[in-house]
Amino acid sequence: MRIELTVNGTTREADDVWEGESLLYALRERLGLPGSKNACEQGECGSCTVYLDGLPVCSCLVAAGQAAGREVRTVEGLAEGDELHPVQQAFVDRGAVQCGFCTPGLVVTTHDLLERNPAPSDPEIREALAGNLCRCTGYEKIMDAVREAAGAQR
Amino acid sequence: MDFLAPTTWADALAAKAEHPDAVPVAGGTDVMVELNFDHRRPSVLLDLTRIPELRAWDRADGRIRLGAGVTYARVIDELAAELPGLAMAARTVGSPQIRNRGTVGGNLGAASPAGDSHPPLLASGAVVELASVRGTREVPVAEFYTGVKRNACAPDELIAAVHVTPAGGPQQFCKIGTRNAMVISVTAFGLALHPARKAVGAGIGSAAPTPRRAEAAAGYLAGELDAAGLWDSRGALPEGLAVEFGRRVRDAAAPIDDVRGSAAYRLHALSVMARRAATWAWDDYRRAA
Numbered sequence: 001m002r003i004e005l006t007v008n009g010t011t012r013e014a015d016d017v018w019e020g021e022s023l024l025y026a027l028r029e030r031l032g033l034p035g036s037k038n039a040c041e042q043g044e045c046g047s048c049t050v051y052l053d054g055l056p057v058c059s060c061l062v063a064a065g066q067a068a069g070r071e072v073r074t075v076e077g078l079a080e081g082d083e084l085h086p087v088q089q090a091f092v093d094r095g096a097v098q099c100g101f102c103t104p105g106l107v108v109t110t111h112d113l114l115e116r117n118p119a120p121s122d123p124e125i126r127e128a129l130a131g132n133l134c135r136c137t138g139y140e141k142i143m144d145a146v147r148e149a150a151g152a153q154r
Numbered sequence: 155m156d157f158l159a160p161t162t163w164a165d166a167l168a169a170k171a172e173h174p175d176a177v178p179v180a181g182g183t184d185v186m187v188e189l190n191f192d193h194r195r196p197s198v199l200l201d202l203t204r205i206p207e208l209r210a211w212d213r214a215d216g217r218i219r220l221g222a223g224v225t226y227a228r229v230i231d232e233l234a235a236e237l238p239g240l241a242m243a244a245r246t247v248g249s250p251q252i253r254n255r256g257t258v259g260g261n262l263g264a265a266s267p268a269g270d271s272h273p274p275l276l277a278s279g280a281v282v283e284l285a286s287v288r289g290t291r292e293v294p295v296a297e298f299y300t301g302v303k304r305n306a307c308a309p310d311e312l313i314a315a316v317h318v319t320p321a322g323g324p325q326q327f328c329k330i331g332t333r334n335a336m337v338i339s340v341t342a343f344g345l346a347l348h349p350a351r352k353a354v355g356a357g358i359g360s361a362a363p364t365p366r367r368a369e370a371a372a373g374y375l376a377g378e379l380d381a382a383g384l385w386d387s388r389g390a391l392p393e394g395l396a397v398e399f400g401r402r403v404r405d406a407a408a409p410i411d412d413v414r415g416s417a418a419y420r421l422h423a424l425s426v427m428a429r430r431a432a433t434w435a436w437d438d439y440r441r442a443a
Binding site: 057129132 | 155157159170179181182183186187189190195197199204227248249250251252254255333334336376404
């Protein structure tokens with residue numbers, strides 16, 4: 001089937017979408033947006049996190065057809081041109097990236113956290129990021145990056 | 155596979171009548187996992203996310219009618235005061251991303267013994283509203299779970315809503331898991347005090363083939379509280395009573411050994427959780443005086 005949706009502010013069409021296909025697959029394989037990562041395919045790891053109509057979700061658990069006509073914002077849609085978003089810059093500056101696989105999901109989730117709560121406490125950060133796994137276990141640097149991003153945005 | 159995305163409830167019911175083997179999908183947090191892992195290849199996927207009334211909740215006849223498509227995140231944000239037990243359970247579901255998508259209706263549809271919504275729905279005596287082109291019927295939640303991942307839905311029926319009476323007293327929810335997030339329960343327990351009726355509701359999760367009530371235990375606790383005049387005096391809960399309640403909740407369970415835990419562990423954990431939940435809820439009741 002064909003679906004039309006808005007991705008990062010642009011109307012996009014995807015053809016030959018299989019009816020049981022995930023939004024994640026459509027983004028990566030049909031729309032050329034490989035920033036959202038495919039790992040667990042069961043909503044456990046958060047590396048495929050995108051905004052769907054303004055709410056962060058695991059795109060592996062959204063059927064592509066469910067996203068038709070909706071607004072999707074991926075990690076590729078956070079930066080302004082060549083200017084990294086402060087959350088992205090903070091992850092770079094604080095060394096919160098090891099292998100980098102979990103980073104796009106963590107960046108989107110952190111972006112959402114700081115939109116809702118510009119000055120989160122450490123427990124609030126941990127709660128917000130509970131659905132994003134980093135198997136390099138770089139959590140301390142990730143916490144540093146979130147705290148720094150919060151400070152930079154204030 | 156066909157992908158149907160009705161935009162009205164009538165169209166959704168017509169589609170389910172025409173395709174009884176269609177698999178309904180809302181938040182996708184269960185169904186999409188099965189598709190992603192090739193565990194399921196339904197002939198029809200029936201998307202229910204475009205039906206406005208499924209995403210709504212309202213008050214009617216002294217109950218809250220929670221549309222089947224209301225997410226856990228919204229239960230937490232919008233209904234924590236009126237449905238505190240369900241909101242406590244919702245807070246333990248998955249992660250923020252999962253709570254933004256997963257729905258109470260989906261939890262009922264999946265009817266997993268480990269579903270987090272079930273113990274509080276059982277404790278508060280919720281009623282499931284099922285609909286088809288033939289009409290609408292209400293099924294008490296305790297009768298809704300018919301087997302492991304099986305429920306009372308006929309092939310042409312969809313879950314429309316669940317009706318829950320706003321809390322008339324303190325409620326508690328306890329869940330054992332390996333961490334505080336992203337965890338399927340090893341075992342879970344929901345408790346509701348109903349002071350106006352001098353009654354207690356108790357629901358058990360992940361400790362029997364289906365979610366189930368601990369009816370005898372709840373009746374015992376309510377009766378002992380009544381016999382000692384404690385509902386009126388709001389006196390302290392005798393420790394022995396809380397312990398015995400825990401034992402009786404444990405006796406209502408029929409768990410198995412599986413990868414998440416042994417039956418013996420689940421039984422022990424249930425007795426501890428029930429004792430604690432009763433103590434916490436009773437302390438809340440005393441403080442509310």
